[in-house]
Amino acid sequence: MSSGTSSTGMTGNTTLITNIASLVTNDPSLGWGSPRSSKFENGGGSPLGLIQDAAVVIDGDRIAWTGDSREAPATDNRVDAGGRAVIPGFVDSHSHLVFAGDRTQEFNARMSGRAYSAGGIRTTVAATRAASDEELERNLTRHLDEALRQGTTTFETKSGYGLTIEDEARALRIASAHTEEVTYLGAHIVSPDHADDPAAYVALVTGEMLDACAPYARWIDVFCEKGAFDGDQARAILTAGRAKGLHPRIHANQLSYGPGVQLAVELDAASADHCTHLTDADVDALANGRTVATLLPGAEFSTRAEWPDARRLLDAGATVALSTDCNPGSSFTSSVPFCIALAVRDMGMTPDEAVWSATAGGAAALRRTDIGRLVPGARADLVLLDAPSHVHLAYRPGVPLAAAVWRKGTEVFGGRGGAGR
Numbered sequence: 001m002s003s004g005t006s007s008t009g010m011t012g013n014t015t016l017i018t019n020i021a022s023l024v025t026n027d028p029s030l031g032w033g034s035p036r037s038s039k040f041e042n043g044g045g046s047p048l049g050l051i052q053d054a055a056v057v058i059d060g061d062r063i064a065w066t067g068d069s070r071e072a073p074a075t076d077n078r079v080d081a082g083g084r085a086v087i088p089g090f091v092d093s094h095s096h097l098v099f100a101g102d103r104t105q106e107f108n109a110r111m112s113g114r115a116y117s118a119g120g121i122r123t124t125v126a127a128t129r130a131a132s133d134e135e136l137e138r139n140l141t142r143h144l145d146e147a148l149r150q151g152t153t154t155f156e157t158k159s160g161y162g163l164t165i166e167d168e169a170r171a172l173r174i175a176s177a178h179t180e181e182v183t184y185l186g187a188h189i190v191s192p193d194h195a196d197d198p199a200a201y202v203a204l205v206t207g208e209m210l211d212a213c214a215p216y217a218r219w220i221d222v223f224c225e226k227g228a229f230d231g232d233q234a235r236a237i238l239t240a241g242r243a244k245g246l247h248p249r250i251h252a253n254q255l256s257y258g259p260g261v262q263l264a265v266e267l268d269a270a271s272a273d274h275c276t277h278l279t280d281a282d283v284d285a286l287a288n289g290r291t292v293a294t295l296l297p298g299a300e301f302s303t304r305a306e307w308p309d310a311r312r313l314l315d316a317g318a319t320v321a322l323s324t325d326c327n328p329g330s331s332f333t334s335s336v337p338f339c340i341a342l343a344v345r346d347m348g349m350t351p352d353e354a355v356w357s358a359t360a361g362g363a364a365a366l367r368r369t370d371i372g373r374l375v376p377g378a379r380a381d382l383v384l385l386d387a388p389s390h391v392h393l394a395y396r397p398g399v400p401l402a403a404a405v406w407r408k409g410t411e412v413f414g415g416r417g418g419a420g421r
């Protein structure tokens with residue numbers, strides 16, 4: 001750690017961020033423990049690759065060097081972190097941000113203990129279909145800006161509120177202008193237009209709708225749940241997507257036990273998302289496969305549901321990601337720090353594990369190695385916290401701690417490294 005690590009010859013515009021009290025690199029080569037092991041949990045180490053009194057050099061859009069601040073190379077620009085912490089930008093690998101309308105009444109009724117029988121997802125489908133492209137894009141960028149101000153530098157987002165060929169393709173086209181992590185979720189629920197004939201809707205999702213959507217998407221997803229799509233339907237949908245070059249991911253085991261997690265592992269899905277109701281066999285499958293378990297505690301918070309058991313997954317050796325599931329119905333938060341605080345308080349994660357899961361874990365859930373860690377060659381996506389340590393993300397819940405945010409080497413929030421604050 002003393003000599004720092006750097007990539008080959010720096011060129012272009014370089015910036016040194018120095019006087020970092022604590023730097024989270026998520027660099028496994030720093031040898032503080034493997035994220036797939038829980039051995040670090042009681043002070044034995046950390047998956048975070050922490051460096052104290054650290055500095056980072058950004059060269060263009062990449063990290064060029066990390067190490068001890070006293071050994072940092074000369075650069076064109078210099079930012080004083082003021083004895084605060086720097087972490088990788090959050091990777092939010094699960095959101096639903098192309099929508100219109102909101103579901104305030106539904107939430108209010110649920111939290112007030114009143115019955116509420118409006119249409120749930122169907123309410124958002126109707127509002128989304130009725131919205132103009134401009135409205136959808138404005139709503140999307142509003143939530144992206146909100147997430148960015150809280151430290152999210154990469155996000156995945158899905159269709160799923162159109163449920164017609166044109167409306168699904170439109171949602172993906174709008175999303176693809178803002179992120180490369182776009183997911184086709186025509187199989188969110190059976191479209192109300194096909195309520196009497198789910199098989200016909202599956203045929204549409206795997207046929208014409210897939211053909212129209214595939215050019216805009218990297219991923220295909222399905223809500224595998226009672227009342228949505230069963231295991232056979234989910235398999236047909238994901239297999240059809242894979243044949244068109246889309247990679248699978250699944251909404252699995254959120255509301256009840258079911259086949260989603262096993263199917264995700266069998267199809268080598270990048271992620272099984274939610275994982276709230278797991279059998280021992282489900283946990284074993286995740287621990288032994290490549291599929292990441294993505295936990296979305298905003299959903300349990302917003303529906304007063306039972307928390308997913310992160311500790312059980314980590315102890316078994318599964319890779320865990322933490323994301324927001326930001327959507328207007330069941331988890332209307334764009335705040336990854338809020339999810340970190342919930343995961344630590346209620347799901348058995350240590351602060352180190354939760355921060356790892358919200359950064360490197362999210363990257364793993366998107367099968368990405370260029371983000372979620374601050375190592376030479378990685379994308380220069382990082383957050384300066386208004387705190388001396390990443391632990392404050394859980395220790396100070398609800399407090400806006402992002403002082404400055406860099407994405408692809410450019411400071412996109414905060415100004416002057418947040419020094420003016």
Ligand SMILES: [Zn+2]
Pocket residue numbers: 094095096251325
């Ligand atoms: Zn979701």
